[in-house]
Amino acid sequence: MDEQLKRELKKKACRIRLGAVEGVFCAKAGHPGGALSMADILAYLYFKEMRVDPANPAWEDRDRFVLSKGHACPSLYAALALRGFFPMEEMKTLRHPGAMLQGHPDMKHIPGVDMTTGSLGQGVSAACGMALAGKISRKDYRVYAILGDGEIEEGQVWESAMFAAHNKLDNLCIFVDNNGLQIDGRVADVCSPYPIPEKFAAFGFHTITINGHDFDQIEAAVKDAKMTKGKPTAIIAKTIKGKDVSYMEDNVNWHGAAPNAEQYEIAVEDLKAVLAGLEDE
Numbered sequence: 001m002d003e004q005l006k007r008e009l010k011k012k013a014c015r016i017r018l019g020a021v022e023g024v025f026c027a028k029a030g031h032p033g034g035a036l037s038m039a040d041i042l043a044y045l046y047f048k049e050m051r052v053d054p055a056n057p058a059w060e061d062r063d064r065f066v067l068s069k070g071h072a073c074p075s076l077y078a079a080l081a082l083r084g085f086f087p088m089e090e091m092k093t094l095r096h097p098g099a100m101l102q103g104h105p106d107m108k109h110i111p112g113v114d115m116t117t118g119s120l121g122q123g124v125s126a127a128c129g130m131a132l133a134g135k136i137s138r139k140d141y142r143v144y145a146i147l148g149d150g151e152i153e154e155g156q157v158w159e160s161a162m163f164a165a166h167n168k169l170d171n172l173c174i175f176v177d178n179n180g181l182q183i184d185g186r187v188a189d190v191c192s193p194y195p196i197p198e199k200f201a202a203f204g205f206h207t208i209t210i211n212g213h214d215f216d217q218i219e220a221a222v223k224d225a226k227m228t229k230g231k232p233t234a235i236i237a238k239t240i241k242g243k244d245v246s247y248m249e250d251n252v253n254w255h256g257a258a259p260n261a262e263q264y265e266i267a268v269e270d271l272k273a274v275l276a277g278l279e280d281e
Contacts, residue, residue: 005048006215007278012082013043014275017244018268019078019091025264027095030103033254035075037179037212037239038146042079044218045144054084057111063141064130066115068123069148069177070104071256077101077110085112121154123147124174128160131172131232142226145174150182153191158203164232165204172232173225176200177212179241181252200234212237245270 016039024030046052050063067076074094081088086100093099100109104118114130117123127145134141151157164172176196184190193199197207206228210217218237225233241255242248245267259267 001216001219009040009043009047009215011275011278012047012079013039014244014271014278015082016042016075016078018271018275019081019088020074021245021259021264021267021271023074023077023091023094023101024258025261025267026092027103028258029095030074030258031071031256032074032245032258033181033241033248033251033256034069034072034148034177034179036243036245036248037241038072038175038177038237039075039079039243040213040215040239041146041175041177041218041237042075044215044222046079046083048219049222050144051141052083052112054112057085061139061141064114064127064143066123066127066130066143066145067105067117068127068145068174069120069151070117070123072146072148072177073101073103073105076105076113080110080112083112086110120148120151121156121160124157125160125163127172127174128164128167128169131164131169132167134171135167135169141171143169143172145172147174147176148182149176149178149180149187149193149196150190152176152193152196153182153187158199161200161203161205161232168230169232170229173222173235174232175212175235175237177239178236179239179250181241181250181255183252183255185252196236197234200236204231205234206231207234207236209236210238212239213243244274 248254
């Protein structure tokens with residue numbers, strides 16, 4: 001990947017993280033850890049890969065995105081705001097009564113959200129339906145989804161995996177945000193989904209394992225997925241929960257908790273330091 005583009009995508013990811021942290025702080029509730037771990041994937045999809053139009057969110061030929069782990073929506077909202085679907089100021093109203101941005105994505109009220117999600121395991125099923133609809137309609141749009149590694153403990157995920165492989169949904173690409181933590185602890189200890197690539201391969205997926213914070217690897221995996229015919233692709237992205245916020249990184253306590261004022265300032269300082277380093281490159 002071109003170094004200039006890579007630097008710009010890193011900046012976008014950092015701003016997505018800043019927006020997510022601001023939203024959770026203003027809401028005094030939310031799920032920052034898993035929002036921060038997937039920010040690089042969102043930056044790549046929304047600012048490099050996906051064909052979308054903020055002026056026409058319902059454009060029939062757009063690429064689709066489903067956040068199956070809907071509780072991590074602060075980063076999705078920040079990405080959509082940065083992409084121009086709505087003002088970034090909306091992040092300050094996250095989870096407030098009557099606000100557009102609530103604790104889970106809502107396709108009826110939020111421009112750019114393609115599927116309402118929240119109950120884990122259901123989003124990927126909707127993504128499969130979108131992909132099949134594209135096949136039936138002979139459309140060339142692609143469907144992307146992000147699942148949590150804790151989420152794939154849900155049986156419905158594997159029902160949808162069988163469906164996707166059976167219907168040869170090669171226009172479907174799912175990312176597993178493999179940050180290793182879920183609400184109750186390490187996924188390996190709660191109900192181990194490992195080995196994740198082998199499981200998806202057994203269900204008929206083309207599988208790729210990457211560092212989910214490395215844009216070269218993200219790009220190579222997405223290109224590989226687009227070239228794969230006759231089967232869906234699962235990209236297992238190794239990530240760090242709470243990425244780039246010192247006290248949140250790999251800390252299960254930040255799965256679903258909001259920072260207080262002092263912690264918020266530290267988080268902003270951490271992320272602004274990352275951004276400043278990118279500006280100096």
